[in-house]
Amino acid sequence: MNKKLMILFGAMLSVFIISGCGADNKEASTEEKTAASEEKAASENDSENKNEETGSEEPAAVDSESGDFAELIDYMKTTTDAEEATVFYESTDPQTHDMDGVTASLDQYSIVGLKDFHTDYSIPFNDETNGAVVLTQYTITNDTDEDVHYMPSMYMSIPGATQQYNNYREILPEEGQLPVKLNPDNKYLIKAGESVTGTYTYPLGESELYGAIAAGEGTIEAPTAQTDPDDISTAIGRKGSFIIDFRSVAAEESESADTENTSKESSTDINEGFYEDATTLENMGEKAMLDQKEGIGESQELGDTTVTLEGYQFTEFTPNMEEAPRFEDFNGVVLLTVNFALDNKTDENIGLGSISSTLTVDDSWWQLNEGMLTNYRISEVIESGESGELLQVYVLDKEEYDKLWKDKSFEIEIGPIRNEDAKDISKGKEAVFQLK
Structure with a gap:
């Protein structure tokens, strides 16, 4: 990453784009709720203590299945006590992969910069407090006439990175996350004719984001479904992949700085027709x-x-x-x-x-x-x-x-x-x- 691009990226981090959302969806106060179990009360106390430690507000309730990324981004900003949240790039063009009647779809994604968030959240961001989140929404659809099982191990790889990136549960409502909806307790079950939609987040520290921009793209693996969750030989179709376009982050940085920009072919079309x-x-x-x-x-x-x-x-x-x-x-x-x-x-x-x-x-x-x-x-x-x-x-x-x-x-x-x-x-x- 050249020095000019790093300066441009730093400038983007300083611009606030995302406004607060979901103010009308406040959670009910403790007095308004009916009597809860001791376990739930303890959980709420733990959550309040954490908010006091981080100095952050309690995030407003959101509908995590609505596909409204603005609300989810505001939730992330509030949860992490980030100073700013900035959308660097977004795509609403679905990418789909069919596996003999079971379809995995990357419905949409956003690359969201988070600036100066609380150190409690720094570990998955490469121990940094500036970085980005690749916020994604997937839908897995079972159009076959039998039940299938789909383990959502949607790992993201970036050329040159020393690790693969996986879902970070702590910054979005858990009930809307794909690995929560499809989990070992329900044996990752998707019944015949049904579909499951959920979110998935990939955290990148600032230095890792620079590396991703230099590499140009990330690849997310779409694993296969199975008719028997315990037998890999019952896999349906072939695994596929989805593309996250990081090169467009660099392109938009250049545009925002009014520099010369050469248009590039979308990474999702690179190998089309082969x-x-x-x-x-x-x-x-x-x-x-x-x-x-x-x-x-x-x-x-x-x-x-x-x-x-x-x-x-x-x-x-x-x-x-x-x-x-x-x-x-x-x-x-x-x-x-x-x-x-x-x-x-x-x-x-x-x-x-x-x-x-x-x-x-x-x-x-x-x-x-x-x-x-x-x-x-x-x-x-x-x-x-x-x-x-x-x-x-x-x-x-x-x-x-x-x-x-x-x-x-x-x-x-x-x-x-x-x-x-x-x-x-x-x-x-x-x-x-x-x-x-």
Whole structure:
């Protein structure tokens, strides 16, 4: 973070944007309440003592499920005894991830600066009393015909950070928080046809926020649902991710200081249009299209399974800081992602993670597919009588691709087809497809 940007950010912290909200929703006084249990009375006494220690007002009651972030931000400001609360950036464009009928949605989020809050709250803010909160709202919807269980472990990662960030319960009403609504006591249950909406907050100290702005974005993992909460093999669909746009904080700082600003593409659209291999789904970096072909439709039979080559994409891949070490031996990276359709006419389920393939270039150089970049779980199958997608990914050195390979022939040999126990069900047969 350059010095100018730090000065701009400091200036933003000194500007008060959020006005007090919810003044008409005061809690009833103790005299107005009916007799409570001794446990509840003790809890209220503890809360009053804490307010006296921090010198803060008791926060006004808010409807934490209304989606009104203004009230929630005012609640955070009052609870932490912050001098100011400033919205640095907000997004109301939902990001959704479907998991075979169970949908996780990041409905909205705000990056909120908190200035000079009480030291009692400093630990999750990297022991600092200036910082920011990424305030989010999620909705998990179960559109299947059976009950599911969803553990809301929505961890946020930032390239270059030494830790992952998780929900901080102490600054918002607990009853509206997603990890409170879906918890071990109710076995994270979401009944068929129902949905659960809740908040989630990620605290960042001031220095961590500078790092996030420099990195440009954060990635929040959307875990899978399960039909059995105690059996990971019953997971539904694949995990996904959501993007928090920190680069726009820097952009708005520049605008507020009337400096030159170059518009940038929204981070949520960076990998739009690319095959959903692990690099796309888990937001491992940025892709740029080099060559692609769709609608090929060439089919071959492997036993009782029809394998169809649907298309392929050559992309230049720039890994983010977190993923860069795994590609450090390459002089730039080109990914070849190949899209197959499998029509399973066997009596068994096909295990997607157990199918391998080989890429041969110019009849002289070959490599196996990179299974870690498709990231199929053991439970991911194409059921008997059904059709589905199979992606295969290969990693190429960009310097070699540009100088030696890009105009040569590319051939894929795929198979045999294997069931969910990795047993060969196509009698060793393999199919060969010519890409170009």
